[in-house]
Amino acid sequence: MNNWYKLDNAAKIFPSVTSDKRTNVFRLSVVLTEEVEPKLLEEALNITIIRFPPMKVKMKRGLFWYYLEENFAKAKVYPESPHICQRLKRKENNGYLFKVSYHSTRINLEVFHSLTDGSGALEFLKAVVYNYLILTGKKIDSENLVLTSDIENVYEEYQDSFVKNYKPSLKNNKRDPKAMQFRGSFYDDLYLSIVTGEVSVKALKEVAHKFSATITEFLTACLICSAKDLNHLFRSKDKPLQIFIPVNLRKYFPSRTLRNFSLFISAGMKLQEDLEFEAVLEVVKAVFQSELQKEKLQERIVANVMIEKNFFLRIVPLVIKELVLKIGYSAWGDKLNTMTFSNIGVVKIPKGMEPYVRKFIFTNGASKTSPINIGGISYRDRMQITFVGAIRERDLQREFFRMLANFGIEVIVETNELEV
Amino acid sequence: MKKCVKCNVLHNTTRKSCPLCFEILQDVDGQNYQGPEYPKPTPIPEKYNVLLRIVAFLSIIAIFTSVLINILTYKNTRTVWSIIVVLGVLYFWVLLRSTFKAKSNVPMRLVIQMVTLSIHVIGIDLVTGVSRWSLSWSINYVIPFLSMASLLAIISMFLGKVRSSEYLLYLLAAAILGLIPFVLWLFDLVIVLWPSLAAASLSFATIVGMIVFADKETKEELKKRFHI
Numbered sequence: 001m002n003n004w005y006k007l008d009n010a011a012k013i014f015p016s017v018t019s020d021k022r023t024n025v026f027r028l029s030v031v032l033t034e035e036v037e038p039k040l041l042e043e044a045l046n047i048t049i050i051r052f053p054p055m056k057v058k059m060k061r062g063l064f065w066y067y068l069e070e071n072f073a074k075a076k077v078y079p080e081s082p083h084i085c086q087r088l089k090r091k092e093n094n095g096y097l098f099k100v101s102y103h104s105t106r107i108n109l110e111v112f113h114s115l116t117d118g119s120g121a122l123e124f125l126k127a128v129v130y131n132y133l134i135l136t137g138k139k140i141d142s143e144n145l146v147l148t149s150d151i152e153n154v155y156e157e158y159q160d161s162f163v164k165n166y167k168p169s170l171k172n173n174k175r176d177p178k179a180m181q182f183r184g185s186f187y188d189d190l191y192l193s194i195v196t197g198e199v200s201v202k203a204l205k206e207v208a209h210k211f212s213a214t215i216t217e218f219l220t221a222c223l224i225c226s227a228k229d230l231n232h233l234f235r236s237k238d239k240p241l242q243i244f245i246p247v248n249l250r251k252y253f254p255s256r257t258l259r260n261f262s263l264f265i266s267a268g269m270k271l272q273e274d275l276e277f278e279a280v281l282e283v284v285k286a287v288f289q290s291e292l293q294k295e296k297l298q299e300r301i302v303a304n305v306m307i308e309k310n311f312f313l314r315i316v317p318l319v320i321k322e323l324v325l326k327i328g329y330s331a332w333g334d335k336l337n338t339m340t341f342s343n344i345g346v347v348k349i350p351k352g353m354e355p356y357v358r359k360f361i362f363t364n365g366a367s368k369t370s371p372i373n374i375g376g377i378s379y380r381d382r383m384q385i386t387f388v389g390a391i392r393e394r395d396l397q398r399e400f401f402r403m404l405a406n407f408g409i410e411v412i413v414e415t416n417e418l419e420v
Numbered sequence: 421m422k423k424c425v426k427c428n429v430l431h432n433t434t435r436k437s438c439p440l441c442f443e444i445l446q447d448v449d450g451q452n453y454q455g456p457e458y459p460k461p462t463p464i465p466e467k468y469n470v471l472l473r474i475v476a477f478l479s480i481i482a483i484f485t486s487v488l489i490n491i492l493t494y495k496n497t498r499t500v501w502s503i504i505v506v507l508g509v510l511y512f513w514v515l516l517r518s519t520f521k522a523k524s525n526v527p528m529r530l531v532i533q534m535v536t537l538s539i540h541v542i543g544i545d546l547v548t549g550v551s552r553w554s555l556s557w558s559i560n561y562v563i564p565f566l567s568m569a570s571l572l573a574i575i576s577m578f579l580g581k582v583r584s585s586e587y588l589l590y591l592l593a594a595a596i597l598g599l600i601p602f603v604l605w606l607f608d609l610v611i612v613l614w615p616s617l618a619a620a621s622l623s624f625a626t627i628v629g630m631i632v633f634a635d636k637e638t639k640e641e642l643k644k645r646f647h648i
């Protein structure tokens with residue numbers, strides 16, 4: 001009999017609001033020291049996937065909800081496409097909702113957000129790379145930092161941790177305000193630009209500590225400040241610039257889940273030309289301090305799960321549900337943030353793997369309403385800050401990296417083809 | 421490694437100008453670009469199916485023309501014959517999009533065929549019937565046989581090599597649809613009993629078969645599809 005899962009709380013919205021222009025796909029890449037061998041990579045992928053039942057699925061339509069069902073087809077690897085984070089269609093790619101591709105020494109994992117969040121995807125990518133390196137004949141001790149196939153997979157790994165932390169008593173209906181939106185000239189063919197800035201974690205930490213802030217707080221403040229003079233990039237300027245920062249809830253609530261378990265906090269302020277960096281940072285720090293508390297986060301979880309538990313919503317057929325979600329999302333949900341800054345944090349891999357792995361890169365997707373997003377990931381002493389852009393304008397990227405340079409941080413920029 | 425003096429930022433690139441501010445880059449350490457580079461984008465050719473567009477255009481014009489002529493000559497003919505044209509064109513599109521082109525599975529296409537063809541013959545029957553707006557041959561003969569045919573087709577697929585629990589759902593749907601003519605007979609809408617009874621018996625046998633042979637799978641499939 002086939003195994004099947006309901007979509008987790010965060011995943012439920014994505015299939016209904018996904019289109020070619022809003023793909024809800026993000027990408028994690030790893031750059032190795034040696035050229036990637038596609039055949040071995042495919043073999044490694046198919047070995048790894050057995051250990052990750054929540055990834056070994058295809059999506060199906062039910063009468064009331066979508067659901068995930070075990071997928072028995074072979075997972076394939078593809079040469080990397082210049083068009084990143086494209087929509088993963090249900091009926092293509094053997095039904096899998098992730099796509100592994102390679103180019104030269106790079107391996108990319110693109111994941112549809114209904115499957116898992118950044119942390120879950122990173123666990124999966126680490127395991128794929130580990131198995132790949134083993135297949136190429138390397139001897140590596142996993143140091144229990146990788147989910148290898150000999151570690152038992154437990155039910156907690158495919159649990160919906162949102163529902164698990166649902167306590168109806170913690171109700172709080174706080175609504176986020178609408179945010180300022182980007183405008184610009186969009187690339188053709190849904191092309192996305194990548195601008196990655198590599199910085200030293202140590203240098204970044206030193207500067208951030210000077211302001212007694214964490215790296216994420218510091219970078220968030222930098223993002224807001226670098227946008228302050230870019231009037232031509234925004235419309236609805238009376239609204240605040242809001243940055244969504246996904247929070248990995250596994251750090252706050254005990255959970256082993258490999259599915260979605262993160263939610264956004266929102267930091268931002270109205271832009272003025274005379275904004276001081278210190279003042280912005282204070283606002284950001286205050287938001288982080290008040291929002292990143294267990295009770296506050298749980299209140300948000302409860303609010304989200306409560307929607308799902310609504311009886312009337314549940315018995316509405318999926319066709320109508322989708323229509324309502326689509327309209328509601330574009331009218332309201334899509335306008336709450338100007339951009340998203342997602343910092344995955346430090347990647348820990350076994351010592352034996354390190355000589356073969358040069359860097360990790362995390363690339364967010366982008367959409368018509370959120371055309372510029374930022375992803376951060378650190379490995380050893382190097383942090384990769386990646387801007388993904390659906391629009392040709394890259395003033396924000398320029399101002400941001402100039403600002404880091406002004407703080408005395410050395411930045412090495414790499415891009416894909418930008419003049420398309 | 422190259423450097424942009426204006427941005428004060430290093431660039432690992434083969435570009436001549438700074439990607440952020442377009443200032444000409446300066447070489448700093450003589451080291452070449454360290455890959456891996458990103459694959460070069462090529463424009464995606466636009467999909468433009470001329471034939472499909474011509475057929476779509478002709479379909480709309482055909483519907484428009486026949487409805488128009490029907491309205492203008494209604495006084496003389498007293499029949500709404502354009503319904504046949506409209507249903508014919510719509511059925512043709514279902515055939516084109518669902519039956520020949522879709523990636524969905526065969527039982528589902530059979531069920532769709534069964535439903536759309538039934539609607540089609542009901543339409544023709546309504547317009548051409550002896551006494552106006554009454555159904556005769558369509559629900560008495562065509563629809564029962566149609567449902568039996570598609571049900572038998574799905575069953576034979578099931579007995580063959582394909583044995584996916586997903587197909588159970590369409591088998592069930594086809595079986596339930598096959599009961600409809602008999603139910604209509606109970607309400608005196610169907611006059612000739614034997615085709616409807618045959619279809620209903622086949623449906624009944626199918627449902628019993630599903631309960632006896634695949635109770636677990638059917639239950640599980642229904643649970644998946646209908647979970648709230």
